[in-house]
Ligand SMILES: Nc1nc2c(ncn2[C@@H]2O[C@H](COP(=O)(O)OP(=O)(O)OP(=O)(O)O)[C@@H](O)[C@H]2O)c(=O)[nH]1
């Protein structure tokens with residue numbers, strides 16, 4: 001049988017997490033229309049006949065402005081090592097620019113087989129697709145190129161076949177019932193963060209983190225208390241909304257998804273806390289799961 005590890009890399013918002021979810025047909029990594037949604041390396045496992053692929057979704061590579069951004073980039077860079085195949089996802093609807101050049105200059109993927117996925121071709125004209133393809137082919141002459149529409153699962157079978165071709169013979173690393181390396185607490189926090197991101201505009205989404213205060217698994221309904229961390233006092237009111245309307249809406253939507261995931265009733269209580277400039281604070285980054293403990 002063939003098996004191995006495949007990193008999914010690229011700039012923010014190009015569709016990496018969408019691609020992972022569609023490839024394994026499970027929702028293991030949150031997706032929003034905001035850049036820098038994914039903040040950790042997240043494994044999603046594809047189980048096939050005589051085939052197992054351990055995909056690693058990664059944070060979008062960008063020019064970092066805070067320590068959090070540096071940590072996120074480092075996670076992506078580290079995922080690119082120790083894999084059998086790398087997938088570089090590119091947004092076909094955006095012209096090649098400084099962000100693409102930044103990625104090409106900083107990401108070292110020249111030593112593993114590489115597949116360049118030109119995604120979102122539904123949003124691009126043919127000559128646009130051609131232009132971006134040429135730029136990336138120039139930067140990575142040995143790579144294979146596949147055009148996709150991840151949200152519609154278009155051409156993902158071609159992609160899977162190409163990956164299979166490139167993978168070595170190997171063992172089944174994970175049992176058939178395992179689909180991700182992340183536990184339920186991680187997923188609960190991500191569901192809450194996804195709802196916050198979807199409710200908020202512009203800069204505030206980048207400033208939030210979720211902290212799990214307490215989970216009482218033994219209670220029925222399960223009691224979950226979590227905090228939404230913001231960076232400045234002014235952001236607290238934005239998350240709460242007038243008369244607490246926004247946080248109630250976030251809470252309801254998050255609870256419904258958590259219940260679906262756990263298949264149990266849940267009581268969810270959310271708080272908002274300010275932690276000044278946490279994205280530049282090493283202790284805070286460790287506390288919120290964005291930096292490894294030494
Ligand atoms: N039209 C179109 N939209 C897509 C496609 N693939 C993904 N999207 C959308 O693009 C946005 C970003 O998708 P994500 O999967 O979160 O992108 P990402 O690369 O994981 O982003 P980060 O985690 O921020 O690095 C979402 O709104 C998706 O629905 C596609 O093929 N076509």
Ligand SMILES: [Mg+2]
Nearest residue numbers: 016017037038
């Ligand atoms: Mg993502």
